[in-house]
Amino acid sequence: MGKELRETIKEITYKHLKKNNSQVFGQNLTGVGWVAGTLPKLYEKDGVIELPMADVAGGGIVTGSALMGKKPIYIIRYQGYNWLNCTFIVNYACKSNEIWKIPCPMIIRGIASEGSIGPVAGSAHISVIYKMPGLKIFSPMTSREYSAVYNKFMKSKDVFYISEHRQSYSNRNEFKNEIKGKKDLILMPISVTRFEAEKAKKILEKKGFKVGIIHLVNLKPFTLEKKWIAAIKKSRAGVLMTDNDYNDGILRTLAHQIIEKTNKNVSVLGLEDKTAGHHKKVDNLPPDDLKIVKKAISIIKKF
Amino acid sequence: MINHNKKNFLLDVFKKASLCRHFENEVYKRVSNKEINFPVYLSAGQEYGPATIAEIVKQKKIKPLIFGQHRGHSIFLSFGGNIIKLIKELKGKKDGCTYGMGGSLSIHSTQINMYGHDGFMGSNACIGTGACFSSNKPTIIFIGDAALEEDYVLASLSWVSKKKLPILFVVEDNNYAVLTKKDERRDWNAKELAKAFKIEAYDTKDEPGKILKSVNKNLFKKPMLINIHTNRIFWHTGAGKDQENVFDRLLQQKKNLGASAELIDIKIKKKIEQLWAKN
Numbered sequence: 001m002g003k004e005l006r007e008t009i010k011e012i013t014y015k016h017l018k019k020n021n022s023q024v025f026g027q028n029l030t031g032v033g034w035v036a037g038t039l040p041k042l043y044e045k046d047g048v049i050e051l052p053m054a055d056v057a058g059g060g061i062v063t064g065s066a067l068m069g070k071k072p073i074y075i076i077r078y079q080g081y082n083w084l085n086c087t088f089i090v091n092y093a094c095k096s097n098e099i100w101k102i103p104c105p106m107i108i109r110g111i112a113s114e115g116s117i118g119p120v121a122g123s124a125h126i127s128v129i130y131k132m133p134g135l136k137i138f139s140p141m142t143s144r145e146y147s148a149v150y151n152k153f154m155k156s157k158d159v160f161y162i163s164e165h166r167q168s169y170s171n172r173n174e175f176k177n178e179i180k181g182k183k184d185l186i187l188m189p190i191s192v193t194r195f196e197a198e199k200a201k202k203i204l205e206k207k208g209f210k211v212g213i214i215h216l217v218n219l220k221p222f223t224l225e226k227k228w229i230a231a232i233k234k235s236r237a238g239v240l241m242t243d244n245d246y247n248d249g250i251l252r253t254l255a256h257q258i259i260e261k262t263n264k265n266v267s268v269l270g271l272e273d274k275t276a277g278h279h280k281k282v283d284n285l286p287p288d289d290l291k292i293v294k295k296a297i298s299i300i301k302k303f
Numbered sequence: 304m305i306n307h308n309k310k311n312f313l314l315d316v317f318k319k320a321s322l323c324r325h326f327e328n329e330v331y332k333r334v335s336n337k338e339i340n341f342p343v344y345l346s347a348g349q350e351y352g353p354a355t356i357a358e359i360v361k362q363k364k365i366k367p368l369i370f371g372q373h374r375g376h377s378i379f380l381s382f383g384g385n386i387i388k389l390i391k392e393l394k395g396k397k398d399g400c401t402y403g404m405g406g407s408l409s410i411h412s413t414q415i416n417m418y419g420h421d422g423f424m425g426s427n428a429c430i431g432t433g434a435c436f437s438s439n440k441p442t443i444i445f446i447g448d449a450a451l452e453e454d455y456v457l458a459s460l461s462w463v464s465k466k467k468l469p470i471l472f473v474v475e476d477n478n479y480a481v482l483t484k485k486d487e488r489r490d491w492n493a494k495e496l497a498k499a500f501k502i503e504a505y506d507t508k509d510e511p512g513k514i515l516k517s518v519n520k521n522l523f524k525k526p527m528l529i530n531i532h533t534n535r536i537f538w539h540t541g542a543g544k545d546q547e548n549v550f551d552r553l554l555q556q557k558k559n560l561g562a563s564a565e566l567i568d569i570k571i572k573k574k575i576e577q578l579w580a581k582n
Contacts, residue, residue: 023437049436051462052458052461052462052465054454054455054458054459054461054462056429056454056455056458057428057429057432057454057455057456057458057459057462058429059429060426060428060429060430060432060433060455060459061429061430061432061433061436061459061462062433063429063430063433064429064430064431064432064433064434064435064436064437065433065434065436065437066433067418067430067433067434068433068434068437068438070437072437087423087426088421088423088426088429088430091421091422091423091426092421092426092430095421096419098404099401099402099404099405099409099419100401100404100405100409100411100418100419101402102411102413102418
C-alpha cells in the first residue's frame, strides 16, 4: 500500500511552492484542517494566500496571478462553488492563449463531497464548465494518478481542473482497468463512484456476470484508447458509466463520444434528477455498489 | 513631481487626446458605412482621462500593467500602442494587435503591457488586482462608472486596500450604463465608496491639471482611485449620437492652448486619415 492521497497532494503542493515560487489561493485555507490535510502548513510569506470571501472576485484574482506566469493553484472548497468561482477562469484564463497568445496556466482543485451537505456543496459540478474551450479536466483518485496529472500540468500552458473528492484523500491504493476477454458489461466510473464500481464488479462477478472496468481519469480532452474501443465493441451489453454529477452533463457528453466510436449501448447512472436536501432522507447521493449492480443487471438482461 | 502648470505638459496630453479623437472619428466613418460591422465602443469625448494618466506615467518613467475594458481605444493609443496594429485589428486582420480576434473590446498590446478584456464588465478589476498582487508591479485598472457597481469590483477594491497594492483605479465616469443614468442606479459615489474601503480617492473633471494634481503625489505608493467625470460623445456602441452639444474637453483644451494646439491637431488629423487609408 502506498501513501494516502492527501499526503501526495500535500507534498506536490509544497514542492510547487518552494521550487517554482508559486502561490496557492483559496478561502479558509489556513483554518482548521488545512483543506482536509492536503495543504502544507504554510502562510502568505510562503505563497499560501487567503482570499476574501468573494467567490467571483477570487477566481479573477487567481487569473491575474496566472497571467503573470505564477502557475498558481486555486482551491475551491466545494465544487458547487464552481458556479461563482469559475466565471473569470473559464472566460479569461482558458481563452487567454487563444485570443491574446498569453498563456494563463493554473491548477484548480475543485473538491467534491457527499452526504448531508445540501444542494450546492454536495456532489461534483464539473458539468457546468465542461463545455468551455482551453480547459483540461481530470479526476484522479489515487496518488499515482494525481502525480501524473501534476507532471502533465508542469509541461502545459493550459488551465487544469482537478476534480477531487474528499473521500479519496485517505485512499492508499491504485486502480487497475480490467478488460480482458469478452465481457457482459464494462463499467466506466468517474470520481468517487470508482470505489463503488469496484465493489459492484465483485458482486456481479459472484453472480456469474463477466464485468470489465475502465477507470476514467482524463475527462477533457476525452480520448478512448484503442484497446478500450475493442473491448467495448466485443462486449455483450456495452457500457455503464457512473458519476457523482447529474446525468444530463458530462456523463451523457462522454457517453455520446463512446457511442460514436463503438456503436454500442452506453448507459449512464449519476445523480437522480432532483435537488438534494440536507437530511439523510432527502439527500441525493451518487450510486452505491448495490445501485450499480441493479442497473448493470437490468442492462445485461436486455441483450 | 510633475509641474502641471507647464504648457508643455498640457500640449503633450493634448497630442495624445487629439490622436485618440481623430482615430475614433475615422472608426466612426467606417462603422457608419459598415466597413466595420461588429460592436465598436468609441471613446471619443473620454480621451482626456487616459491621455493625462499616460502622460503622467511617461514623465515619471513608469511602465505599469494596464487593464482596460470596452471603450479602450484611447487607453491603447494614449499609452503608445501601435496604431497601425489597432487599425488592422478593427479590420479583422491577422496582423492586428490581437491577431484579428479582439475586435474593439478585447484589444491588447504586450508592447505597452496592456492586457485584453474578456467582455465581463469590471472583470479587469479582479484580474488586474491578481496580476498586481503576484507581480508587485504598478498597475492601472480602467473601469467605467457602471462596472464599478459590479459586486466583484467592490470585492477587489476591498482586497487591494487590505494588501496595500500599488494600483490606480481610473473610473471613467460618463454617467451612463448604456443609457441608464447613474442616479437611477445608485445613491453613492465612487469617491465615498473608495474611502469606505480606506483607499485614497479623488473625484474630478477630466481637466489634465486636476487629474495630475490628484494623483501626482502618491501614485503607486498606495492604492488609489480617481473618478473622472467625462462625456461620451457617441453612442454606447456603434456610430451615432445620443444628444448634440455635449461638452467636449478636447475642443475646450484646443481653444485654451491656442495656435500651437490647432496646428498639432491639423497634423494629427491628416496623419490618422493617411494611416487608415494606407492600412
